[in-house]
Amino acid sequence: MRHFLVMCLFAAIASVVFGAMAKDDNRERWLYGLKVFAEFIVIGLALGWLLYFIPW
Amino acid sequence: MVKTERVEVIEPTPGNAWMIGAVAWFVPGLGHALQKRWIRAALMGGAVWFSFFIGLQMGGHMFDLSASEGSSTILQVPPMIANIGTGALYIVSWLLGIGFADDPVQAARATYEYGNTFLLIAGLLNYLTMLDAFDIAAGRKP
Numbered sequence: 001m002r003h004f005l006v007m008c009l010f011a012a013i014a015s016v017v018f019g020a021m022a023k024d025d026n027r028e029r030w031l032y033g034l035k036v037f038a039e040f041i042v043i044g045l046a047l048g049w050l051l052y053f054i055p056w
Numbered sequence: 057m058v059k060t061e062r063v064e065v066i067e068p069t070p071g072n073a074w075m076i077g078a079v080a081w082f083v084p085g086l087g088h089a090l091q092k093r094w095i096r097a098a099l100m101g102g103a104v105w106f107s108f109f110i111g112l113q114m115g116g117h118m119f120d121l122s123a124s125e126g127s128s129t130i131l132q133v134p135p136m137i138a139n140i141g142t143g144a145l146y147i148v149s150w151l152l153g154i155g156f157a158d159d160p161v162q163a164a165r166a167t168y169e170y171g172n173t174f175l176l177i178a179g180l181l182n183y184l185t186m187l188d189a190f191d192i193a194a195g196r197k198p
Contacts, residue, residue: 006167006170009110010173010174010177013103013106013107013174013177013181014103014177014181016099016100016103017099017100017103017104017181017184017185018184020095020096020099020100020188021096021100021184021185021188024198
């Protein structure tokens with residue numbers, strides 16, 4: 001569980017910066033930041049499961 | 057048929073923008089603060105500072121050109137470039153010897169690699185922050 005929380009923290013930090021510097025208005029920035037956050041989490045979990053099945 | 061030509065006028069980058077870029081690199085968030093972009097300064101600079109200190113707290117290790125046992129100097133360069141992105145935070149830590157020791161006890165901590173990652177990301181995010189501050193100062197971004 002701690003590993004997942006650290007991954008969430010990492011995703012939050014990165015998505016704050018990405019969201020703040022992208023797009024033109026605040027609503028788009030929020031949406032972009034949330035999208036980046038979700039992508040980090042989903043891709044991280046997907047890679048985690050993929051690596052789980054690889055024995056080496 | 058009439059041919060039209062598009063002429064692009066390239067305006068020179070104001071000198072102020074280079075100064076803002078340098079300041080933004082040296083102190084994360086200050087480049088935006090100097091331009092009175094308080095929220096961006098707090099969010100982007102805050103993310104860099106937070107990532108740096110959480111990385112140190114997790115026992116992360118920063119890179120310089122001194123090769124540790126079993127590795128070469130050239131392999132230290134890419135992560136060192138990422139670490140240097142934190143500007144003064146890196147320099148002060150280097151001068152004080154914080155986060156640079158090759159300590160096997162520290163390396164055995166469960167959060168050691170996480171700490172490394174947070175320290176690397178702090179530097180890389182600050183490069184983005186610096187470029188954003190530069191673009192605002194150069195008038196390329198609202």
